[in-house]
Amino acid sequence: MIENRPWLTFISHFSLLLGIGVVALPVWVALVASTHPSSAFGAGEIPLWFGDQALENWRSVFLGEASSGVDVPVWYMMLNSFIMALGITVGKLFISLLSAYAIVFFRFPFRGACFWVIFITLMLPVEVRIVPTYEVVANLDMLNSYSGLILPLIASATATFLFRQCFMTMPGELIEAARIDGAGPIRFFFDILLPMSRTNIAALFVIMFIYGWNQYLWPVIITTDDAYYTLVMSIKRMLAVDQGDIEWNHVMVTTLLAMIPPVAVVIGMQKLFVKGLVDAEK
Amino acid sequence: MSVYFPHKKLPYLLVLPQLVITLIFFLWPAEQAFEQAFYQEDAFGLSREFVGFDNFVYLFNDPQYYKSIWVTLVFSFSVAFSGLAIALWLAVMADRVIRGKLTYQTLLVWPYAVAPALAGVLWWLLFDPSMGPVALWLQYFGVDWNHFLNGDQAMTLVVISATWKQISYNFLFFLAGLQAVPRSLIEAASIDGASPFKRFWTIVFPLLSPTTFFLLVINLVYAFFDTFGVIDATTQGGPGVSTATMVYKVFNDGFIGLDMGSSAAQSVVLMFLVGVMTVIQFRYIERKVEY
Numbered sequence: 001m002i003e004n005r006p007w008l009t010f011i012s013h014f015s016l017l018l019g020i021g022v023v024a025l026p027v028w029v030a031l032v033a034s035t036h037p038s039s040a041f042g043a044g045e046i047p048l049w050f051g052d053q054a055l056e057n058w059r060s061v062f063l064g065e066a067s068s069g070v071d072v073p074v075w076y077m078m079l080n081s082f083i084m085a086l087g088i089t090v091g092k093l094f095i096s097l098l099s100a101y102a103i104v105f106f107r108f109p110f111r112g113a114c115f116w117v118i119f120i121t122l123m124l125p126v127e128v129r130i131v132p133t134y135e136v137v138a139n140l141d142m143l144n145s146y147s148g149l150i151l152p153l154i155a156s157a158t159a160t161f162l163f164r165q166c167f168m169t170m171p172g173e174l175i176e177a178a179r180i181d182g183a184g185p186i187r188f189f190f191d192i193l194l195p196m197s198r199t200n201i202a203a204l205f206v207i208m209f210i211y212g213w214n215q216y217l218w219p220v221i222i223t224t225d226d227a228y229y230t231l232v233m234s235i236k237r238m239l240a241v242d243q244g245d246i247e248w249n250h251v252m253v254t255t256l257l258a259m260i261p262p263v264a265v266v267i268g269m270q271k272l273f274v275k276g277l278v279d280a281e282k
Numbered sequence: 283m284s285v286y287f288p289h290k291k292l293p294y295l296l297v298l299p300q301l302v303i304t305l306i307f308f309l310w311p312a313e314q315a316f317e318q319a320f321y322q323e324d325a326f327g328l329s330r331e332f333v334g335f336d337n338f339v340y341l342f343n344d345p346q347y348y349k350s351i352w353v354t355l356v357f358s359f360s361v362a363f364s365g366l367a368i369a370l371w372l373a374v375m376a377d378r379v380i381r382g383k384l385t386y387q388t389l390l391v392w393p394y395a396v397a398p399a400l401a402g403v404l405w406w407l408l409f410d411p412s413m414g415p416v417a418l419w420l421q422y423f424g425v426d427w428n429h430f431l432n433g434d435q436a437m438t439l440v441v442i443s444a445t446w447k448q449i450s451y452n453f454l455f456f457l458a459g460l461q462a463v464p465r466s467l468i469e470a471a472s473i474d475g476a477s478p479f480k481r482f483w484t485i486v487f488p489l490l491s492p493t494t495f496f497l498l499v500i501n502l503v504y505a506f507f508d509t510f511g512v513i514d515a516t517t518q519g520g521p522g523v524s525t526a527t528m529v530y531k532v533f534n535d536g537f538i539g540l541d542m543g544s545s546a547a548q549s550v551v552l553m554f555l556v557g558v559m560t561v562i563q564f565r566y567i568e569r570k571v572e573y
Binding site: 020099120125127137157210213216217239267277278 | 552
């Protein structure tokens with residue numbers, strides 16, 4: 001603080017509180033909407049205070065007793081979302097740790113070619129090449145499968161790029177010391193490199209989990225079997241009825257349930273999240 | 283680094299998983315898109331014939347395509363500018379605050395974790411023409427809000443939803459940028475009698491320009507590609523084509539219209555665009571390393 005200006009301090013707090021309020025407004029309305037019977041919504045007005053149907057709505061949606069246009073209950077889709085998010089996260093970390101290790105700590109013919117083949121994928125999202133990727137996955141007979149949901153989304157170099165930068169800052173003496181002590185490349189990887197990259201891995205885990213959980217277009221396209229629906233994409237099916245027939249209370253319970261895991265991760269691991277975000281874009 | 287492991291086979295084994303995944307799920311589809319862009323396929327995918335650049339010629343003579351470019355530009359720049367402006371304002375305010383900074387940060391960053399499609403649904407509820415509180419409030423003031431019929435209002439809705447989600451991201455980067463501004467500079471300026479307002483525009487804002495430029499690129503990329511869910515869940519490109527961005531059109535022409543040739547040609551155009559944006563970003567990274 002350079003000088004004391006009470007008026008400016010007041011404006012600061014006021015702006016921040018206003019910002020927080022506006023940011024939270026839609027979630028507040030969604031929470032309220034999730035506590036009313038469906039009949040409360042058709043009347044040309046939306047209730048602004050909590051109703052008494054909260055338990056009933058949340059329970060029936062979670063267990064899939066409420067009609068929703070999807071044949072499987074929400075808890076089941078939540079499980080699918082977890083499998084997809086964790087699959088993408090672990091898969092991405094696995095392949096990118098290995099390839100970054102090879103590119104930084106080894107010299108081998110075609111190293112440059114490997115580097116470019118991998119890094120060409122940087123920033124090109126699946127949305128852009130959606131139709132041909134669909135055809136490839138269909139040719140491989142992976143529609144309606146977990147591998148179909150997970151594998152195509154692993155093909156991105158962001159994590160590899162981050163690990164490469166992280167590894168490059170490690171001192172060369174480290175390898176020398178390890179080699180003098182008789183450690184081979186595999187021993188070095190598990191005993192020195194992995195422990196040293198622990199925070200980076202954790203930070204990336206947070207970012208990748210959110211990325212995986214929030215996938216929308218890809219699951220919409222390749223799953224036609226309800227058994228593989230993820231929670232985020234099921235919203236599309238729930239809204240695919242006539243405008244007046246949307247059961248807003250159930251839609252909002254589903255929306256909130258789909259938000260809770262990633263939001264909890266961000267709030268619970270805020271330090272790692274911020275680190276992962278800032279590092280990933282450097 | 284100058285020390286390496288002397289192994290012949292192991293490094294290939296290590297890069298193999300990523301190479302295989304990249305080849306199958308990235309290079310193969312990209313190659314297919316390039317190939318398909320030069321063919322015309324019938325609606326059932328039974329036969330196709332080579333048509334050279336016809337798909338591209340058709341695309342760039344199609345007023346609908348220019349319309350989608352225009353929609354994309356309006357959408358992306360609206361999202362980027364409103365997102366940056368709001369986030370910068372909040373970050374400057376949070377940087378001033380001494381007590382409760384972390385609490386404010388926590389309460390502002392969580393929308394990052396919300397899926398774009400869900401963000402769209404949340405704001406749809408607020409703006410629903412028949413019962414949304416904000417829509418009813420606007421109607422009370424004489425604004426006839428119906429984003430199912432009015433293209434501009436539909437655009438406003440998707441811009442708000444997409445911006446809402448991105449503010450948290452911009453906020454974190456601006457806050458980090460502000461904290462890197464040397465205190466001594468600000469102190470010197472205030473001893474010279476510069477007001478907080480003047481200090482911001484002549485010292486802080488210029489020092490933030492690398493962050494701002496970086497965020498502008500990231501926000502444009504976000505608005506281009508990651509907002510598909512917002513549009514698909516709320517307006518589905520409508521009414522008409524007033525919110526159909528280029529990415530939405532690739533999906534729509536490919537999967538709904540089944541016009542594979544045109545969709546592939548559009549994919550190729552988008553890949554080219556992403557390439558340009560990547561180069562810009564890399565240039566920026568190199569420049570940042572210098573100082």
